[in-house]
Structure formats: structure tokens, C-alpha cells
Amino acid sequence: MDFRTDIIVDYMPFFIKGTLLTLGLSLAGIFIGLILGLIIGLGKMSTNAWIRFPFVWYVNIFRGTPLLVQILLIHFGVVPLFMSPSNPIVSAIIALSLNAAAYIAEIFRAGIQSIDKGQMEAARSLGMSHIQAMKLVILPQAVKRMIPPLGNEFIVLLKDSSLAAIIAAPELMYWGRAAQGQYIRVWEPYITVAVIYLMLTLSLTYLMNYIERRMKTE
């Protein structure tokens, strides 16, 4: 088997551009997903069944349907309602954020609920409001426990951003497919793309390990 490195060299500027967009999509997804996820997670823990209901179903729907379907629905169905023509990068960020929020909401909920009930009781018995107790006592402890599953979720999100290629968002996978189409070669573009994804996820792994260690020693 011959391996034509010249194809990789030719396409390198596009791969680099694509990698930057992949990073951009992932960071936007993580950032928006964290904010939405916290709100949804807290909503899901409400003692009021009527408040809980929409949040429970948000998670059910976004976790229970394929991300690919969500991307297509959002890009061709939802975004055109307020943007014409719909921008694939915008659509990808919306879909990734909404999808990640469902998983992150569950991570938040599990983290908060894993803290012993006595912590909340002790905080409340000292006169703290529920919000103060959350902020000062529960969340600082819960966040430490959320780091490993959040790291997991970020890695999944980064890899899933490759699905945005289907709506022609020019991220890393999109350029991999373009190179494959242009040269009718399989190994060179896809191995390169895979290696770049691996480098990104490994960096993320080590970053999360570092954060985990830092929080443990604090």
C-alpha cells in the first residue's frame, strides 16, 4: 500500500482551519451546555412536579434521540425560522449545546444529590437560605465529583462535533470528507483526521486530570 503524504501536506491548511472550527464548536457547546445544563439540572430537582416536568422531558428528548437527527432538524427546520439561509456553524452550535445540556444536567443533578443530606441540614440549621447553602456548602463539594463525568462529556462532545460535517459546517471532519472526495483516497485524509481528533481528546483528558488533581489538593 502506498501512502501519499503529499495529499496530507496539500490539505494541511484546510485541516488546520477545520481543527480550529472543531475546537470552536466544542468550546461553544461546552460553555452553553454548562449554563443550560446547570439550569436544567436544578429544574429537574425541583420538589414541584409541574416545574420538574418540562426539564425531565427536555432531558428525555435530547438524550433519547440521535444527535444526527437533532442536527438535521435544527439546521433544516428550526434555524430557517429566524435565519435565512441558515448558517451551518450556528446550527451546529445550537444542536451541540442543547444536546450536551441534557447530559450535563444529569451530571449536575447526580453531583449535587451525591452530597450527604446532612450538609444541607447543617447549613440550613445555621440560618443559611437554600441558595446560600447551595453556593457555599453543596456546590463546592459537588463540583469536585462532577469533574470526571464532565471530562467524559466534553470528550464525547468534541468527537460528536464531527457530525456537523453533514450540514457542511467546515470543521475537521468536513475537510476530511472533502479531501477523500477530491483525491478518491481513504486512508490519508481519514487517518489524519482521526489523529488530530485523538490529539485533541488526549489534550482534554490531561487537562481534566490536571483540574481533578488541583481540586483534590485544595
Add this chain to the structure above:
Amino acid sequence: MISVKHLKKSFGDNEVLKDISLDVKPQEVVVVIGPSGSGKSTFIRCLNLLESVTGGHVYVTGKDLTDKKTNINEIRKNVGMVFQHFNLFPHKTILENVTLAPINVKGVKKQEAEQKALALLKKVGLAEKASAYPDSLSGGQKQRVAIARALAMEPKIMLFDEPTSALDPEMVGEVLEVMKQLAKDGMTMIVVTHEMGFAREVGDRVIFMDNGYIMEENEPAALFSNPQHERTKAFLSKVL
């Protein structure tokens, strides 16, 4: 100080407190004893609304806790609580555990709160542990910190929910010693405990609870030496 009128508490179909009435005077030390499942812990937790109340009224420092308009956070500033399992905040140092509520709830300045906390830690014999984390402390030390943490809010009433039940036997004494001192200083205290020696020595009044009712109450000497009720006799014969 505290006035409980016909308090009822149910968990679903399970009626844990059936009809409890009790008045506690300032500076009084009331010790609550009784078999497990008798409702003593639930009762003491109703006094700062850690458990919601199903029926009746609970007045603390004149305010009715069952009134929706009562701001429970205001009441809790005046009612300290010590738990069986300490419930110290593991992510905070001992000093931070004691200063957290005064700073954030009462708005006390950090420096002032720390001075006060150190004085309290000294009082419970743990000043040298100020910068340690709860994990490095023994059970008895943790409970003494928990008492200091509650006292830092300068409460008018202290509730103790089986404060020595989770301790190794050799550590019970040091916690009871702190509680005795507190009683001597004139704190109003309600103590759920199995320590009959403590009840006899420190209690102004002992309450025997069984099956969701107060079966009998009296001065400690009278209750221990001359119990009136069959249930009280049976219980005391097992624990004394």
C-alpha cells in the same frame, strides 16, 4: 422560650408524632429519652423546621414556626443544632466551618468572626486545630467543632440530636463535658440522648417519649428513681 402545642408529624401514612405539647423556659435543660423509633429525633428536628410540621403549633422565641409568614432563617439564627453525624463541612477548615455562617448569614466582618471563632474553639479545647480539615479530626473533636460552629451564631437555644451516639465510647466524655459547661453558662438546651448519666446530672427535666407521645416527664431524680408509667419502667430497666 419554646412552646409546643399539640404537635403532629406524619411521614406519609406513618404518624411519628401524635400529640406533643411542651414548654421550655429560658436556661432550662430538657433531656429527651426514649426507645428508638419513639419520635425523639423527629420531635427535635421539628423545633427548627428541619422537618415540616403536619399539625399543631411550635412557638420559638415567640414566633409560630407553622405560620407561613414566619421567616425560618431568622428563627434558625437563634437556634443552634448539633447532629449525631456532626455534618461538618469537609471542604472548609475548622476555622472556616465556624466562621462561615456568621460571615455569610449575619454579615460579621471576617476578622471579627475569626477572633470569635478562635475563642470558641479554645473553649471546646480545639484552638490548635483551627487550620486543620474535618477529615483529620476524631469523632469527639468533630462534635466539639460542631458545637462551636453552632455557638458562633450566638443562639438563644441549642438543640442536640443524639450528639454522642456516633462516637467511640472513650470520646463521649469530652463532648458531654462541653455540653455540661454550656448548661452551666445558662444556655437553653434540648438534648436527645441515651446518656442517662448526663440526663441525671445536667437535666432540669427529663422527658420520656414513646410511640409518638410524651409518656412521662419529671425532674431527673424523680423520673429515674420513681417512674410512674409502665413503659418508662420497662425502658429504664433496660438502659440503667
